[in-house]
Amino acid sequence: MLYPNIIVRSGSSFISGQQYKTLKANLGSCIGIAMFDKTNKVGGILHTLLPEPYSNFVDIEEKYASTGLPKFIDELIKAGADINCLEACVAGGAFPGEPNNFDYYINLGGKTAEKVSKILNFYKITILQWETGGFFSSYLTLNLSNFEASITPVIEDGITMVQDCNFKKPEKTEIEEKADSIKPIPQIVLKIISMINSSSASLKEIGKEIKKDQVISAKALQLSNSAAFDRIYPIDTIDEAILRIGEENILKYILNHYIKEMFSSSERGYSLCKGGLFHHSLSTALINEKLCAFTGVESPQTGYTAGLLHDLGKILLDQYVSDSRPLFYRELVKQTKNITDVEQELFGMDHSEAGLIIAKKWKLPQVIHDVIKFHHNPEKAEKNKIIIILTHISDILSSWYMTGVLPESSKIDITLDILEKVSLTPQKILEFTHKLPLKEFSALFPLQLNEVSGKKECVKVDGGVLCH
Numbered sequence: 001m002l003y004p005n006i007i008v009r010s011g012s013s014f015i016s017g018q019q020y021k022t023l024k025a026n027l028g029s030c031i032g033i034a035m036f037d038k039t040n041k042v043g044g045i046l047h048t049l050l051p052e053p054y055s056n057f058v059d060i061e062e063k064y065a066s067t068g069l070p071k072f073i074d075e076l077i078k079a080g081a082d083i084n085c086l087e088a089c090v091a092g093g094a095f096p097g098e099p100n101n102f103d104y105y106i107n108l109g110g111k112t113a114e115k116v117s118k119i120l121n122f123y124k125i126t127i128l129q130w131e132t133g134g135f136f137s138s139y140l141t142l143n144l145s146n147f148e149a150s151i152t153p154v155i156e157d158g159i160t161m162v163q164d165c166n167f168k169k170p171e172k173t174e175i176e177e178k179a180d181s182i183k184p185i186p187q188i189v190l191k192i193i194s195m196i197n198s199s200s201a202s203l204k205e206i207g208k209e210i211k212k213d214q215v216i217s218a219k220a221l222q223l224s225n226s227a228a229f230d231r232i233y234p235i236d237t238i239d240e241a242i243l244r245i246g247e248e249n250i251l252k253y254i255l256n257h258y259i260k261e262m263f264s265s266s267e268r269g270y271s272l273c274k275g276g277l278f279h280h281s282l283s284t285a286l287i288n289e290k291l292c293a294f295t296g297v298e299s300p301q302t303g304y305t306a307g308l309l310h311d312l313g314k315i316l317l318d319q320y321v322s323d324s325r326p327l328f329y330r331e332l333v334k335q336t337k338n339i340t341d342v343e344q345e346l347f348g349m350d351h352s353e354a355g356l357i358i359a360k361k362w363k364l365p366q367v368i369h370d371v372i373k374f375h376h377n378p379e380k381a382e383k384n385k386i387i388i389i390l391t392h393i394s395d396i397l398s399s400w401y402m403t404g405v406l407p408e409s410s411k412i413d414i415t416l417d418i419l420e421k422v423s424l425t426p427q428k429i430l431e432f433t434h435k436l437p438l439k440e441f442s443a444l445f446p447l448q449l450n451e452v453s454g455k456k457e458c459v460k461v462d463g464g465v466l467c468h
């Protein structure tokens, strides 16, 4: 029997008593620990990212195995579990790509798994299942009705989906025509994208542009009066809204709103969970924004838009991925192929090429064209190389640590050569992983009713505790 899922995001945990729901954690390089006491009917999932803090500063305890796991065990006991009855299933820690020297150097998934193992041994907790490593993302579930846990590789889910596959390779013109049926993005949004990318636009100019569009003005006002911002007094003008929210935030919210509408919420195409495509775009945007600021070699605003739009082509190809399942996923498993090879073979076009059709149609800035075209092959780019490399790295970090369950690729590499070009080293990437924008992600992508993130406190529900 399938029960509704409660998604446990990166850097969170969820503990509950018996109920007809299933906990689910989508894992790339992160480690998911399902722990339960079947006798006392209490269990939960911890979704942790890294082995231990980089410094004394810990912003989110669940982010680290060394701080999150002892706390998780403690809370399970407080919720009624008996330490002697606790059992665990552990998954994740993948290299979602073909391992190269860089991956082995970093191997954070492996280090987090090691830490988890040590802590579980210390507490003498029985490990029923341990499936870490491998090349692909997986998901860990815990059925709260019977406290049974399971681990499923994402790619396997795509392959085993029962579906008649009478897939016929589409004509290029068919895909191009499909682009005409995509709802056009409003001119004002395109203008905002250009303004963000030209650092010369002032707050006043942006305000003027926002004021010209009634729908966007209304959204900006609604947002500035929402719970996400301090509502000291209600405001009713755009200028006040911009002051309260900040020019950058307002642009982000507006962009996110329109881009989210474009991405399919299908669970049968690229994404194997609802909203996965937008989840991936937004997390890449936030990571890229932060990585640009961290390296200081590119504007964070450009990083944000580049991340948000890099996979635009998936909007056009999503339907074909869905129609060609399970063939698409079977091909992806072959380690010699990366996602763009598989797309070329099956659809006659990859998502970089498909993205360019939309970029041209929307007249996006040249820098975004280049990012879309080369984000899987940054070494081939001649212009805008820095932002392309940074987006490439952010894309990979997003699949590793903030996965929206996209089988992004079976072969993605960050090479030392590429890192050098943006003044990065494996050590610096390691340092950067501790700064991943989990809180910012939660603020911009509010939790769906069935998601949990950034646990702060626990409250009693349904005979258990709901941590939020």
Ligand SMILES: [Fe+2]
Pocket (backbone or CB within 6 Å): 310, 311, 351, 375, 376
């Ligand atoms: Fe991509």
Ligand SMILES: [Fe+2]
Pocket (backbone or CB within 6 Å): 280, 284, 310, 311, 395, 408
């Ligand atoms: Fe991507």
